[in-house]
Amino acid sequence: xxxxxxxxxxxxxxxxxxxxxxxMLILILLFRVIYFxxxxxxxxxxxxxxxxxxxxxxxxxxxxxxxxxxxxxxxxDLLKKGDFDFLLTKPLNPLFYSSFRIIDLMDLTSSSLxxxxxxxxxxxxxxxxxxxxxxxxxxxLGFGLIFLFSLLVIFASSAFWTINATGLGRFFEDIIRTxxxxxxxxxxxxxxxxxxxxxxATIATVPSKxxxxxxxxxxxxxxxxxxxxxxxxxxxVWNYALKHYSSASS
Amino acid sequence: xIAISVKNLSKNFEYYKKVPGLFGAFKSLFQREKLITExxxxxxxxxxxxxxxxxxxxxxxxxTTTLKMLxxxxxxxxxxxxxxxxTPWQRQKEYQKQFAIVMGQKNQLWWDxxxxxxxxxxxxxxxxxxxxxxxxxxxxxxxxxxxxxxxxQVRKLSLGQRMKCELVAALLHNPKVLFxxxxxIGLDVVSQQKIREFIKKYNKERKTTILLTSHYMEDVVxxxxxxxxxxxxxxxxxGDIQRLIDxxxxxxxxxxxxxxxxxxxxxxxxxxxxxxxxxxxxxKIPDQNVKENAVRILTAFPVDDILIxxxxxxxxxxxxxxxxx
Numbered sequence: 356x357x358x359x360x361x362x363x364x365x366x367x368x369x370x371x372x373x374x375x376x377x378x379m380l381i382l383i384l385l386f387r388v389i390y391f392x393x394x395x396x397x398x399x400x401x402x403x404x405x406x407x408x409x410x411x412x413x414x415x416x417x418x419x420x421x422x423x424x425x426x427x428x429x430x431x432d433l434l435k436k437g438d439f440d441f442l443l444t445k446p447l448n449p450l451f452y453s454s455f456r457i458i459d460l461m462d463l464t465s466s467s468l469x470x471x472x473x474x475x476x477x478x479x480x481x482x483x484x485x486x487x488x489x490x491x492x493x494x495x496l497g498f499g500l501i502f503l504f505s506l507l508v509i510f511a512s513s514a515f516w517t518i519n520a521t522g523l524g525r526f527f528e529d530i531i532r533t534x535x536x537x538x539x540x541x542x543x544x545x546x547x548x549x550x551x552x553x554x555x556a557t558i559a560t561v562p563s564k565x566x567x568x569x570x571x572x573x574x575x576x577x578x579x580x581x582x583x584x585x586x587x588x589x590x591x592v593w594n595y596a597l598k599h600y601s602s603a604s605s
Numbered sequence: 606x607i608a609i610s611v612k613n614l615s616k617n618f619e620y621y622k623k624v625p626g627l628f629g630a631f632k633s634l635f636q637r638e639k640l641i642t643e644x645x646x647x648x649x650x651x652x653x654x655x656x657x658x659x660x661x662x663x664x665x666x667x668x669t670t671t672l673k674m675l676x677x678x679x680x681x682x683x684x685x686x687x688x689x690x691x692t693p694w695q696r697q698k699e700y701q702k703q704f705a706i707v708m709g710q711k712n713q714l715w716w717d718x719x720x721x722x723x724x725x726x727x728x729x730x731x732x733x734x735x736x737x738x739x740x741x742x743x744x745x746x747x748x749x750x751x752x753x754x755x756x757x758q759v760r761k762l763s764l765g766q767r768m769k770c771e772l773v774a775a776l777l778h779n780p781k782v783l784f785x786x787x788x789x790i791g792l793d794v795v796s797q798q799k800i801r802e803f804i805k806k807y808n809k810e811r812k813t814t815i816l817l818t819s820h821y822m823e824d825v826v827x828x829x830x831x832x833x834x835x836x837x838x839x840x841x842x843x844g845d846i847q848r849l850i851d852x853x854x855x856x857x858x859x860x861x862x863x864x865x866x867x868x869x870x871x872x873x874x875x876x877x878x879x880x881x882x883x884x885x886x887x888x889k890i891p892d893q894n895v896k897e898n899a900v901r902i903l904t905a906f907p908v909d910d911i912l913i914x915x916x917x918x919x920x921x922x923x924x925x926x927x928x929x930x
Contacts, residue, residue: 440678441713445730446701598680601618602673 368461375465382408382535383472397539402480403567404537409472410566411535411559414496416466418503418531422454426511427524429457434514437603450508450593488566495562495575502557502582503531505589512589512596534558550574554581608782608814609652609675614684615838616645616670644670646838647684654781655812657804659819659829659846663926667838668818669708672784675816676706688782702731705775709787712771714759720770721755724777731778738777745773749803765796772803785817789824801827822919836926846918853921857895858914859888864907875902884909 386408390401399407430453433439442452510523517523530553538549538556550556557578564571622638623629645667652658662668673679675686677693677700686693691700714723728738746752749769754762762770768788775783785804789797805828808815819825825832825846832849834842842849859876866883875898876890890898895913902908 437711438713440673440676440706440708440711443678443696444676444701444704444706446698447730449696600679602678 371461372464375461376468379412379465379468379472382412397537399537399539402476403563405476405480406566407537407559407563408535409469409476410496410563412469412472414499414503414534414558415531416462416469417500418507420459420462420466422504422507423524423527424459425454425456426507427527429453430511431514434600435603439600440602443597443600449597450590453511454504454508484566484568488568491570492562492566495557495565495578498578498582499557499559499562501586502554502578505582505585506530508589509585509592512592515596515600530555531558534560537563551577551581554578557582606654607651608654608656609650609686609688609816611651611671611675611686612649612684613647614645614649614671614674614686615643615647615682616667616674616679617682618642618644643838645674645681648835648838648840650833650840650843652814652816654814655808656831657808657815657817657829659817659825659832660835661818661822661825661832661922662835665837666835668835669786671835672706672786672816672818676704676784677701678706702778703780704782704784705778705780706784707771707775707786707788709768709790712759712767714767714770714774716760717758719756720751720759720762720774723759723770723774724755727774727777733778737779741777741779742773745776748806749773749799763796765792765799768792768796768800769803772800776807779811780813782814783816785815785819787819788817789819789821797821797823804828822917822922826918834922834925841925850915850918850921853924854892854916856889856891856916858916859890859895859899859902860912860914861886861888861902861906861908862910864909867906871906 383405386401386404389396390404394400396404430439433442433453439453442449442456445452507527510527513523533549534555538546538560541549561571561574561578619639619641621633622640624633644665648667648671660668660671670679674681675688675693677696680694689700689703691697693700714720715726724738724742727733733741742755746755749772751766751769751773754766754770759767759770772788788804789800792800801824804815804817807813808828817824817828829846831844832842832846833840834849856877858879863884863886867886869878869881869886872878872881872886872888876888876894878886879889880887888898899911899913902911
């Protein structure tokens with residue numbers, strides 16, 4: 356139904372789709388330009404970075420189409436206007452409904468370009484890969500999405516107090532954009548930060564490496580435990596925020 | 606059987622004092638003064654199944670906050686409440702499927718889509734079977750005369766049409782308890798009357814327990830036998846509306862039109878002068894003196910017309926609010 360809602364404004368819809376498609380192509384072009392000057396970047400060849408880029412774009416498209424805008428922008432708007440009241444009275448999980456209430460048709464349409472990029476990768480760059488590597492890739496991708504979802508739920512919960520949370524939405528976007536690059540380019544403290552403290556490596560680098568056949572099982576265990584704990588924390592924070600919801604005056 | 610039971614329910618809101626100006630805004634980043642408002646102060650009441658109760662009070666009295674607690678939107682600061690034996694703020698699905706709330710100042714319909722799309726969404730959310738959904742839509746379409754606007758974008762509807770659709774969206778799942786928060790606000794008199802007639806009929810036919818808040822006294826007078834008056838977070842009256850009128854309406858309003866000009870000092874002994882014009886006077890006369898004074902007026906003055914009215918309920922409520930300030 357939300358799709359119908361967005362298609363009610365056609366010119367805006369087509370421009371937005373075009374803008375998103377351009378942004379995706381710019382990322383691929385950026386890597387192309389870098390690799391005109393060097394054959395390797397932190398041990399990554401162009402074809403591997405292409406995989407990383409489309410992995411990142413797949414994750415980005417998934418979260419933009421589903422929960423990102425819902426939690427970063429639409430939720431604060433609902434809280435500001437007091438329309439979140441109705442959401443709390445319906446026999447639905449408020450977190451589920453807040454996160455997936457509006458499915459962004461523009462992002463859904465632009466995501467079709469990702470499918471084209473995947474087709475291009477398989478026909479031009481992919482060498483033989485094992486089925487198990489692909490399964491592992493998908494599982495790690497799933498954990499990356501859970502990590503991002505939990506992180507955003509914690510950020511979004513602050514909107515129950517601050518109401519205006521667009522700053523947090525942008526902060527979250529900046530975080531995930533860091534995942535566009537192989538985290539191997541970071542050394543020392545930054546490498547530790549992006550692998551263990553704020554594991555944005557889970558967004559694209561870790562799954563891409565698994566796809567390419569480089570596994571790191573101890574790190575995967577760490578990732579599972581980390582994601583599990585973060586999910587629990589996000590649930591607690593969300594429930595705490597709901598308890599302190601003060602609605603808007605009528 | 607009791608449908609709504611409220612015991613010592615309180616709600617406090619915390620907020621921070623905003624100092625005006627740029628310097629104030631900068632200062633408040635580091636140091637803020639916390640303030641607490643007691644929106645609802647330890648109120649207790651109960652409502653029987655099928656009862657239609659008016660919840661009256663001025664702006665900021667705590668009416669909407671109470672309804673929001675009973676709907677599970679807000680957690681109380683203290684106290685307890687049960688609606689259909691459920692604690693509202695536990696937000697159990699079983700409870701949520703049995704009540705509905707309509708807020709006159711907010712809308713739950715999708716703004717850019719026809720109301721029918723929002724009804725279909727609610728059908729899925731509340732798991733209303735297809736045949737029941739069709740019957741309910743037909744029933745409401747006839748009752749509220751909305752069959753021709755069901756497929757019109759909500760933003761193109763008038764306020765009255767939108768409120769009718771809001772009511773339908775809220776009642777699709779046939780709730781046992783209905784909270785109506787200012788359902789007639791902003792509507793013209795004709796639309797107000799239609800909504801009132803609908804609420805009355807719906808309550809009578811479905812035996813739905815309804816708690817209604819309104820600024821319009823007509824809503825309450827026409828719909829409710831019982832009123833709960835709340836002011837500054839506390840209940841100041843809970844009972845029959847007629848008893849309230851009997852208790853406070855100790856005077857009658859007598860309006861007299863004269864054939865000739867009359868001097869004001871001739872009338873002061875007959876009652877309290879509310880309005881005076883040389884040929885027209887409005888007097889407030891104690892009940893026990895009305896008959897005797899009316900006879901005196903008719904015999905001693907050149908009366909063209911005389912009208913004896915009850916004090917309006919609005920006046921009574923205003924008086925109650927003023928004396929409870």
